Amino acid sequence: MSSDRSKLAFWLLMAPLLIWLVTLIILPHVGMFLVSLREKVGVREYETSFANYAVFFNEPLYWNTFARTAYMSIASTVLTLLIGFPIAYYIAKLTRGRTKTTLFLMCLIPFWVSELVRTFGWMILLRETGVISNVLQYLGLIGGPVEMLYNDAAIMTGLVYTSMLFMVVPLITTLDSLDDSLIEAGYDLGASGFSILREIVIPHAMPGIVSGCIVVFMLSLGNYLTPILLGGKDSLWFTGLIYSQFITRFNWELGSAFGFLLLGLSSLIVFVGLKLSRQSLGKTMAQ
């Protein structure tokens, strides 16, 4: 009797999880994969083939955009790490008490605000009639208005800004757990600042570096707002292609194939990152 009731309780708890995962995650992705394999041969007539994937590989515009999205995302990940690491080290190791909490909160607040608002801020700053151009003219550093929007550097600025939090927080968490006396011992034994960083700090921070990089790369790859608004009409970003296939061209078959390629690349990077660092998905994401 009691075992029946606990079985009932178990299945009642299991039901919402299964309904959620099956109807909103698993079936939609299987469905999207099947649609990506459909080739339109007539009105409401379809054949199963890899034609949509062939279109991707035969059209340089598509795979160039794919490659460009990938390497721009890698570049933004590396930049975010280089900029964020000293900040995380400063907050974790060189401050304490109230200063530490305040600085940490100051890192968090910008990211509670919608990405749209942050991107809008960069547009006001960078455009031809924008704040930075005006200030530089006022200072006499440039002769006329300068357009700083609508180029790759603008996209990069936006991407790094948008993903900074996801790098800094895991870094602070791992650096916090590094015992200060190890660093001090390194100094006492006569090591230089650089070799302490290489031999003690970075190896210890590796889990944080890996999870930060994975998340930042994924977010950059899947970003839509920043490249579209800061990069202008000609900026090519893979999510933009997916959007135009779905909404503008109404070619869902090709759009699904693109979606699957993006998902494949993003999963591959996550998988490789986890394997290289010998971490589990659960541990990485919990940070």
Next chain:
Amino acid sequence: MITGIPQSTGFKWAYKAYVTLFFIYLALPLATVCVFAFNDSVFPSLPWEGFTWAWFFGNDAPYIGVFHERPILRSIVTSGIVAFWVSLLAVFVGTCNAFLFVRHEFRGKGFLYILMLLPLIIPGIILGISILVFSSSAANFLEDATGLWFDGLRPGLILVVLGQFSFITTFATLVISARLQKFDPSLEEAALNLGATHWGAVRAVTLPFLFPAMAAAGVVAVLMSFENFNTTLMLVGSDAPLTITMFDRLKLGSTPVLNAVSLLLIVVSALLGLASLLLQKRED
């Protein structure tokens, strides 16, 4: 904090300057957006034409303030409705998941746990299009089979709610599980010894203990729902939530009304974010 390590003052000074520059970089876009909400000009750009409240309360064209701009007010209401449902659903399913993963041992638990985390690593746009494709084929199939209309499965608010719910639930599950793990099961056993039913014990002892985490998860869900763009973009129908309305306006060209809306968004999200932190802090 590390003390007693000799470092040249020049290095220390440079390091401090770098950190200061970093925080200026973080604050700059948001501060700019806020400042230009008060500029007495029809473009959010320099020169500064003087201070005005018109972009909040104005009612004469072209100075129509946020509080008189119907499309924006309507989309704020839409966003609120979506956020309410997403947060309710996510906290409910998240709580069930927490009990399942913390209290039960079963075959395939590890596999299900990984599946539960997957929405975190699927780009938002892909989540959006996969749900769009699936619900449209489901709608076509059902309409062919029954001859009835299934508008709920076409792009619109229901799909937006489902799309946001599909990944926000993972966050809710993580927040609530973390709290449930700290719960001492002997408290529940004591209630059972005193004659409580199983469900009675959970309701009287465990749920009140979990409440701060459930509230924090709810606040985080509202925050994430309000600012979600990627998933919403693919599933939106005729009623657009705030981020979509703002995006459409931005593409046409910006006016300081958008700055005023943004300022309100910044204030509200900072308050909600701090609230969720305080709720989580109270747990300890």
